[in-house]
Amino acid sequence: DTGVSQDPRHKITKRGQNVTFRCDPISEHNRLYWYRQTLGQGPEFLTYFQNEAQLEKSRLLSDRFSAERPKGSFSTLEIQRTEQGDSAMYLCASSLGAGTDTEAFFGQGTRLTVV
Amino acid sequence: QQQVKQSPQSLIVQKGGISIINCAYENTAFDYFPWYQQFPGKGPALLIAIRPDVSEKKEGRFTISFNKSAKQFSLHIMDSQPGDSATYFCAAESFGNEKLTFGTGTRLTIIP
Numbered sequence: 001d002t003g004v005s006q007d008p009r010h011k012i013t014k015r016g017q018n019v020t021f022r023c024d025p026i027s028e029h030n031r032l033y034w035y036r037q038t039l040g041q042g043p044e045f046l047t048y049f050q051n052e053a054q055l056e057k058s059r060l061l062s063d064r065f066s067a068e069r070p071k072g073s074f075s076t077l078e079i080q081r082t083e084q085g086d087s088a089m090y091l092c093a094s095s096l097g098a099g100t101d102t103e104a105f106f107g108q109g110t111r112l113t114v115v
Numbered sequence: 116q117q118q119v120k121q122s123p124q125s126l127i128v129q130k131g132g133i134s135i136i137n138c139a140y141e142n143t144a145f146d147y148f149p150w151y152q153q154f155p156g157k158g159p160a161l162l163i164a165i166r167p168d169v170s171e172k173k174e175g176r177f178t179i180s181f182n183k184s185a186k187q188f189s190l191h192i193m194d195s196q197p198g199d200s201a202t203y204f205c206a207a208e209s210f211g212n213e214k215l216t217f218g219t220g221t222r223l224t225i226i227p
Contacts, residue, residue, distance in 0.1 A: 004158070031213070033214065033215075035215075040219075040220070041219055041220065042119075042121075042204045042206070042217030042218055042219050042220050043159065043204075043215070043217050044217070045214040045215065045216070048213070048214060056214065091158050091159070093158075095213075102147060102208065102213060103149070103161055103164070104149075104161070104215060105161070106151075106158035106159045106160065107158050108156070108157055108158045109157075109158050
């Protein structure tokens with residue numbers, strides 16, 4: 001499968017625990033995005049990377065959230081001290097970037113449930 | 116502030132009919148308008164996209180109509196099929212600020 005891959009697909013965690021999600025983008029894509037989607041809503045932008053550089057972070061991304069993309073390949077999104085309000089689908093997307101083909105390809109997401 | 120407003124929230128269309136979903140945007144800097152299709156438990160998948168230099172784009176049964184002066188765009192699905200039953204999201208993006216702003220989604224159901 002050459003699409004965007006996310007792991008795990010589902011995560012149930014207790015409030016206060018830390019969780020980490022992984023995203024493997026399409027191999028030649030230099031841009032990687034994280035979005036959050038709650039039930040009945042469209043995805044909301046969280047952050048994006050151009051290669052290994054994190055270029056923008058949404059105000060939605062509190063200081064409990066951190067994202068990395070070492071070596072410009074896969075990315076991780078960590079949520080510390082999870083809260084029930086963090087329950088959502090976390091989507092990763094990748095694209096070739098501006099000026100070329102800006103089509104963003106999404107992974108299947110990681111569904112987080114905080115109990 | 117919701118920058119992309121989408122309607123209706125849900126839509127039921129008979130098989131073979133035309134499904135129409137509308138979106139309106141506020142930010143005149145937006146210059147790329149994609150539509151995404153999402154099935155339950157899956158990530159959104161790009162269906163069709165348009166840039167504001169054209170007023171219409173057609174790909175198979177799917178057509179985007181774009182009205183720059185009204186800041187509106189719509190998705191038309193011709194000859195709607197049960198397999199089209201999904202949630203559809205419009206989105207917008209501006210060059211130099213490459214992140215998608217999504218609408219709230221339309222849950223489309225095609226009935227036999």
